[in-house]
Amino acid sequence: MQTFLVTGGVGFIGSNFILKAREEQWANIVNLDKLTYASNPQTLAHLQDDLGYHFVRGDIGDIELLRNILEQYQPDSIINFAAESHVDRSILSPQDFIQTNVVGTFQLLEASKAYWEKLSLEKREPFRFLHVSTDEVYGSLGPTDPAFREDSPYTPNSPYAASKAGSDHLVRAYYHTYGFPTLTTNCSNNYGPRQFPEKLIPLIVLNALNSKSLPIYGDGQNVRDWLYVEDHCEAIYQVLQRSRIGETYNIGGNNEQTNLTVVEKICAILDELAPKPNHHSSLITFVKDRPGHDRRYAIDCSKIKRDLGWEPRENFDGGLLKTIQWYLKNPTWVEQVQSGTYQTWIQQNYGERKVALSH
Ligand code: NAD
Numbered sequence: 001m002q003t004f005l006v007t008g009g010v011g012f013i014g015s016n017f018i019l020k021a022r023e024e025q026w027a028n029i030v031n032l033d034k035l036t037y038a039s040n041p042q043t044l045a046h047l048q049d050d051l052g053y054h055f056v057r058g059d060i061g062d063i064e065l066l067r068n069i070l071e072q073y074q075p076d077s078i079i080n081f082a083a084e085s086h087v088d089r090s091i092l093s094p095q096d097f098i099q100t101n102v103v104g105t106f107q108l109l110e111a112s113k114a115y116w117e118k119l120s121l122e123k124r125e126p127f128r129f130l131h132v133s134t135d136e137v138y139g140s141l142g143p144t145d146p147a148f149r150e151d152s153p154y155t156p157n158s159p160y161a162a163s164k165a166g167s168d169h170l171v172r173a174y175y176h177t178y179g180f181p182t183l184t185t186n187c188s189n190n191y192g193p194r195q196f197p198e199k200l201i202p203l204i205v206l207n208a209l210n211s212k213s214l215p216i217y218g219d220g221q222n223v224r225d226w227l228y229v230e231d232h233c234e235a236i237y238q239v240l241q242r243s244r245i246g247e248t249y250n251i252g253g254n255n256e257q258t259n260l261t262v263v264e265k266i267c268a269i270l271d272e273l274a275p276k277p278n279h280h281s282s283l284i285t286f287v288k289d290r291p292g293h294d295r296r297y298a299i300d301c302s303k304i305k306r307d308l309g310w311e312p313r314e315n316f317d318g319g320l321l322k323t324i325q326w327y328l329k330n331p332t333w334v335e336q337v338q339s340g341t342y343q344t345w346i347q348q349n350y351g352e353r354k355v356a357l358s359h
């Protein structure tokens with residue numbers, strides 16, 4: 001069986017990828033994660049007896065550590081999920097985003113290229129470095145603009161998006177300059193189990209369950225294209241296994257929704273699963289907008305469908321129901337991630353946002 005080095009595998013998408021990779025026997029996994037605030041080590045605790053899973057705590061920017069891991073585990077491919085990933089945090093403190101997303105990716109590329117150059121021909125030919133990126137690098141769309149394609153210009157608007165754009169450019173340059181076998185995927189908004197509750201969907205679910213207000217930035221008409229996380233993991237695996245080197249693929253859910261619609265759908269599901277005297281939607285509160293808030297994202301994923309036959313399987317209503325059920329069934333996981341610095345973040349991000357309008 002192959003071995004994948006996965007970075008950032010304790011986070012939301014990486015942990016879902018690892019669980020699927022082990023369940024479906026895609027590969028043995030070495031998971032390098034710094035365990036920042038966004039990760040809960042308990043997420044993958046039940047893999048501790050799995051002989052095909054190894055965890056290393058560390059930073060993708062630590063080149064000595066990277067050299068040792070590559071030497072020891074001799075991975076067949078590398079998948080880079082590790083990143084600072086929350087736009088609001090990048091607005092309040094961009095430094096960590098530059099350090100991990102740009103400098104960290106650079107160090108990972110350097111160490112991986114040096115490792116790849118020394119591989120035997122037999123191992124070198126199928127080796128891949130897959131960089132997981134975002135649709136946010138393409139900027140913001142107007143209501144009738146065509147969806148982002150792989151050749152849409154990069155126009156990032158937040159420090160997060162700019163740092164991811166920087167890392168994408170480095171990955172591209174390593175392919176073109178050194179022939180290093182890279183792949184890049186640019187995906188839309190993911191949702192599903194194990195997402196840290198700073199992001200819209202889990203934040204709204206958990207606030208609603210605790211009868212706290214449901215903060216909607218601006219007028220709630222910003223549009224995102226939501227993809228169930230398992231569909232994203234499957235797409236990454238298909239790209240890794242079957243794509244030509246140097247390619248980039250857009251991945252999306254064909255599922256554009258305004259933020260207000262998403263929140264209302266969550267409230268309707270919770271009215272069924274966890275009824276309260278008042279409808280959950282009575283907690284909706286419009287608050288001060290995110291600075292530079294991108295209005296609309298939409299992904300044209302015809303290239304990955306055409307080349308690799310991938311398309312999303314889960315529909316939004318079904319995926320949202322499964323997601324909410326997961327949060328209801330895992331209160332301990334929720335308690336773990338909401339302890340520590342989580343409360344400080346909530347105060348920092350929401351404390352200063354004056355209520356703009358009531359619903
Ligand atoms: P996340 O914030 O949930 O997890 C990130 C993980 O990376 C955490 O476990 C964290 O500890 C780890 N990490 C952070 N800095 C590190 C470092 N320097 N070294 C090693 N590990 C480090 O993020 P996510 O939502 O799972 O996103 C994963 C990747 O997918 C990111 O690159 C993100 O940009 C991209 N992406 C996310 C979405 C989304 O909707 N969540 C959509 C498209 C692309």
Ligand code: DAU
Pocket residue numbers: 085086087088133134135136187188189190198199200201203215216217218222223224259290297
């Ligand atoms: O598009 C892909 C990106 O999706 C990923 O690259 C990012 O890592 C991921 O965090 C996500 O970015 P967004 O900014 O779109 O996700 P977030 O969940 O933070 O917000 C989704 C929308 O909801 C956005 O328009 C802002 C809005 N929002 C968010 C929060 C946290 C609110 O209205 N209220 C909130 O409290």
